[in-house]
Amino acid sequence: MxxxxxxxxxxxxxxxxxxxxxxxxxxxxxxxxxxxxxxxxxxxxxxxxxxxxxxxxxxxxxxxxxxxxxxxDVDEAAQVAGRQFRHFSRGQTLLPAVAVDTYDGQRVDGRVTFGRFYLGSNGAVHGGAISLLFDDLLGQVANGPDAPRARTAYLHVNFHRITPIGVELSCHAGIRTVEGRKVHIDGELCHGEEVVASAEGLFVRLEAHQL
Ligand SMILES: CCCCCCCCCC(=O)SCCNC(=O)CCNC(=O)[C@H](O)C(C)(C)COP(=O)(O)OP(=O)(O)OC[C@H]1O[C@@H](n2cnc3c(N)ncnc32)[C@H](O)[C@@H]1OP(=O)(O)O
Incomplete structure (x- = not known):
């Protein structure tokens, strides 16, 4: 059960x-x-x-x-990796596990700890891993339960400070504007009060023939 x-x-x-x-x-x-x-x-x-x-x-x-x-081995439709939605990491091993605290379809707030697997060097999380987190977090807001599916058109990430390994961080994403099929979403990754990285993404809602 x-x-x-x-x-x-x-x-x-x-x-x-x-x-x-x-x-x-x-x-x-x-x-x-x-x-x-x-x-x-x-x-x-x-x-x-x-x-x-x-x-x-x-x-x-x-x-x-x-x-x-x-x-x-099975094809994508039968795959269970990434579809374990009752678990923090959804049963996949690429993303760091995010514990979601609040989600209202427009915004998500959660917590994440990057372990040694995500080390870039010198105690800092790899920039690609931070971008990965943002793509997923912003993507979860773009792909809310009542919204059509959307894909990332671009993701701009700013690295303001070293993001530490092994420390609980808070992460946030929220819709800024929706213009037709275009959904602009902002994200932040924070260590305490300090914003260590931020992101701005454009997600484009797919048309029926693109699903
Ligand atoms: C299971 C839980 C999952 C949790 C969420 C995970 C989320 C993960 C999200 C992803 O990582 S998706 C994978 C990475 N992204 C892709 O593979 C997308 C590849 N690109 C595409 O498929 C198409 O380029 C895309 C669907 C994004 C847009 O193509 P379309 O042909 O549908 O759109 P079109 O070119 O007609 O543009 C629509 C509008 O978006 C604008 N646009 C599109 N790409 C843009 C871009 N790169 N920069 C700026 N604007 C852009 C475009 O100018 C236009 O604006 P206007 O309506 O105002 O004219």
Whole structure:
């Protein structure tokens, strides 16, 4: 049984995409657990300096896991990775997990901690990982439950300060304007009161033939 969603957020992904019928039949708690285990491996491997013998052994173990899973390859429509909407990370291993606190269809506020996997260098989160977070966060606002699907036309990111690894940050995104199919969305990533990065994106709502 999957846990019921907390309508106030409460650190649980608000699950905005579950309103879309096509997505409701992909719940797979066991798979979400697998993806979570892989995220842990990514994190631990990124920060580890094991002795060569152990690295070799671990590589063999991971190869065995890949061999076990490979026969279960499916196409995108059947894929469950990225569709575990009851879990912070949606059962995917690319994005940092965002805990959504509030979402009203126009704006989202949440919290995120970038682990060692996202290190650029010198204690700073990789700029590409920050852009990834913004694309997803702004994208979740652009693709609200009642809105037509939209894709990122551009994403402009400003890096104001070093974004620290291993620290809880707050993240925010909100619609600034809607002009026809064009949705302009702003985002901020904050360490305490300080804005460490900000973003401005244009999302274009898709026409029927583009879905
Ligand atoms: C499951 C949970 C998911 C959570 C959310 C995840 C979100 C992730 C979002 C993404 O990452 S999507 C992947 C990255 N983006 C893409 O792959 C998009 C690739 N580009 C396209 O598909 C098309 O260029 C696009 C749909 C964005 C627009 O093409 P269209 O042919 O539909 O639009 P058109 O060219 O007619 O332009 C419509 C308006 O947008 C404007 N426009 C389009 N691209 C622009 C651009 N780059 N800069 C400025 N304006 C732009 C264009 O000028 C025009 O303005 P006006 O209506 O005022 O004339």
């Amino acid at each position: 999957t846990a019921p969603l907390d309508p106030r957020g409460g650190g649980v992904d608000l699950n905005i995409w579950l309103g879309r019928d096509a997505e409701t039949d992909h719940d797979d708690p066991a798979f979400a657990r697998l993806a979570g285990a892989l995220v842990r491996v990514q994190e631990v491997v990124s920060g580890a300096r094991p002795p060569p013998g152990l690295s070799t052994e671990a590589a063999t173990t991971l190869g065995r896991v890949a061999d076990q899973l490979e026969p279960y």
